[in-house]
Amino acid sequence: MESNINQQIKSFLKVIQLHKNESALIKKALKNNREAQHVLFELHAPKMLSVCRYYIKDIQHAEDVMLNGFFKVFSNLNSFKSEGSFEGWIRRIMVRESISFLRQQKKIEFSIEDLVVKDNYENNINTAIEVEEIQQLIDNLPEGYKLVFIMYAIEGYKHHEIADMLNITEGTSKSQLFKARKMLQEQIKKLNKITSYGTN
Numbered sequence: 001m002e003s004n005i006n007q008q009i010k011s012f013l014k015v016i017q018l019h020k021n022e023s024a025l026i027k028k029a030l031k032n033n034r035e036a037q038h039v040l041f042e043l044h045a046p047k048m049l050s051v052c053r054y055y056i057k058d059i060q061h062a063e064d065v066m067l068n069g070f071f072k073v074f075s076n077l078n079s080f081k082s083e084g085s086f087e088g089w090i091r092r093i094m095v096r097e098s099i100s101f102l103r104q105q106k107k108i109e110f111s112i113e114d115l116v117v118k119d120n121y122e123n124n125i126n127t128a129i130e131v132e133e134i135q136q137l138i139d140n141l142p143e144g145y146k147l148v149f150i151m152y153a154i155e156g157y158k159h160h161e162i163a164d165m166l167n168i169t170e171g172t173s174k175s176q177l178f179k180a181r182k183m184l185q186e187q188i189k190k191l192n193k194i195t196s197y198g199t200n
Contacts, residue, residue: 055098057139069097145180
């Protein structure tokens, strides 16, 4: 029991130290310290590339969007008020950059109807499908479905936030999420059948 408590204390101290180090780096980066900016980039770039990749299928375009996002991060660093996590602040910039890219490519389309969809609709399918296959299934969704699904299910945005960011109604957001989940369920069932046939 005592060793577990000691481990928790050490972990807590590491988190505090990391936060202090990041705060120091941010202060230096605000003064255009290139080394500090580079360290912050190296710390967050892998995860932010994953964020952009959720939205953008082509990895090269995702990298370009991430780099543009970091340009905005350092250009607007003075607007970070330390009221939340720095990573969360960067992540929001990456999401907006990804949406902006898709808009420029004219790849975002939403169905007109606003279906009434229950917020507690859940996907309870048990599956052994690999992460890469799930990503491929998400990539194959129509862009409107995909965008709302990622923002809601992965990023954790609420429907009113999604509606505001995408300039759509909350009903449309709920409709797109419902349809995306339904389409994913159907695709996962097909993959599970193929997998079960292959093992028999």
